[in-house]
Amino acid sequence: MSDRNKGILLLLLSAFGFSLMAAFVKLSGDVPTVQKTLFRNAVSMVIAFGFVKYFKARLFGKKENQKYLLLRSALGAVGILLNFYAIDHLVLSDADMLNKMSPFLTMIFAAIFLKEYVRRFQVIAIMIAFAGSFFIIKPAFNVEVVPYLIGLLSAFFAAGAYTVLRVLGEKEQFYTVVFYFSFFTTAALLPFVVFFYEPMTVKQWIYLMAAGLFATIGQFGITVAYKYAPAKEISIFFYSTVVYSALISIVLFGQIPDRWSIIGYIAIFGASFYMFLKNNQDPKRLAEMK
Numbered sequence: 001m002s003d004r005n006k007g008i009l010l011l012l013l014s015a016f017g018f019s020l021m022a023a024f025v026k027l028s029g030d031v032p033t034v035q036k037t038l039f040r041n042a043v044s045m046v047i048a049f050g051f052v053k054y055f056k057a058r059l060f061g062k063k064e065n066q067k068y069l070l071l072r073s074a075l076g077a078v079g080i081l082l083n084f085y086a087i088d089h090l091v092l093s094d095a096d097m098l099n100k101m102s103p104f105l106t107m108i109f110a111a112i113f114l115k116e117y118v119r120r121f122q123v124i125a126i127m128i129a130f131a132g133s134f135f136i137i138k139p140a141f142n143v144e145v146v147p148y149l150i151g152l153l154s155a156f157f158a159a160g161a162y163t164v165l166r167v168l169g170e171k172e173q174f175y176t177v178v179f180y181f182s183f184f185t186t187a188a189l190l191p192f193v194v195f196f197y198e199p200m201t202v203k204q205w206i207y208l209m210a211a212g213l214f215a216t217i218g219q220f221g222i223t224v225a226y227k228y229a230p231a232k233e234i235s236i237f238f239y240s241t242v243v244y245s246a247l248i249s250i251v252l253f254g255q256i257p258d259r260w261s262i263i264g265y266i267a268i269f270g271a272s273f274y275m276f277l278k279n280n281q282d283p284k285r286l287a288e289m290k
Contacts, residue, residue: 007229011237014221017214019244022087022096023252024211028204033085035198036208038189040080043212044219045182051175060180061172069177072164073184079157080185086151091255093246094136097265098151100239103272104129105159106166113163121278125271132267135260174223178216236276239269 025036052059061069086095104126110116137148168177200208225234242265249255257265 003228004233007225007227007234008237010221010225010228011234012240014218014225015238015241016244017216017218017221019096019241019248020214021211021218022092022245023248024207024214025084025087026092026253028200028207028211030198031200031204031208032193032196032198033081033088034189034192034196035200036084036211037077037081038186038193039208040084040212040215041077041182041185041189043209044216045179045186047213047216048175048179048182052173052179055173055175057173057176059176060183061176065168065171068164068168069172069180070184072161072168072177073181075157075164076161076181077185077188079154079161082150082154082157086147086154089147090151091257091261092249092253093242093255093257093265094148094261095151096245097136097242097261097268098133098148099155099158100242100268100272101129101133101152101155102158102162103235105155106162109159109163110166114166119278122275125275128271128274129268132264132271135264135267137264138260174220178219178223233280236272239272242269 021040025040028036049059060066083095083099086098090098107116107118107122107126111118133152137145137152139145165177222238246257246265249257
């Protein structure tokens with residue numbers, strides 16, 4: 001099997017893992033969002049700890065990378081909290097697609113903070129994706145729009161975390177980054193969970209443990225996938241999460257996205273597919289088209 005196909009399979013596995021994570025988070029019911037987030041990260045922390053110890057790597061990374069690791073962890077923690085809130089209050093596929101705005105936002109942040117060049121076709125894709133998000137949100141001046149805005153805000157924080165990861169690059173091993181992030185989030189949320197703890201049933205414990213397990217599969221899958229093939233060649237396959245989430249929404253929760261949301265899905269996926277095609281054009285041909 002070629003490295004590209006390995007990357008695609010790992011990305012499909014990662015997407016499936018994140019979709020099941022979201023499903024188990026929703027299935028766990030009325031557990032506070034902070035409590036759900038802690039369990040998700042505590043499980044990831046234990047698994048990542050095993051990887052770090054097995055490969056005899058640094059638990060908390062190098063001294064010169066601490067500010068980036070801390071910033072990535074803080075942004076990621078807020079992003080997950082907001083995403084879990086959206087998952088609890090929206091159709092699962094709506095919450096998933098709003099969170100999938102993060103790649104487009106990452107391009108904006110990379111241009112602002114890392115001075116990366118944004119091509120004309122990327123600007124067009126960003127505009128189409130944002131238009132698609134409005135079809136999902138269906139802006140209205142009432143409280144019903146709040147979970148949608150929180151879902152979109154989760155993408156902003158995720159994009160911030162991904163931008164910092166670009167800065168880190170290959171400076172730290174992926175399992176160290178995952179452990180650091182999971183440890184940071186668990187430590188930050190533990191006092192709140194202890195103070196405001198809500199008793200859980202055995203079923204809720206199982207659901208949240210499963211959410212943490214599948215989140216770890218998703219996290220490791222996407223990280224290793226991009227080691228086999230560049231993001232520009234395979235990233236489109238990560239949008240399979242929307243298909244998984246839509247099917248899970250219908251089968252497990254009886255939630256069917258409305259026609260406006262479906263139009264939004266098509267717009268955001270179309271923008272991503274457009275970028276995928278343009279990114280994989282021959283560089284010389286692309287230069288001629290500018």
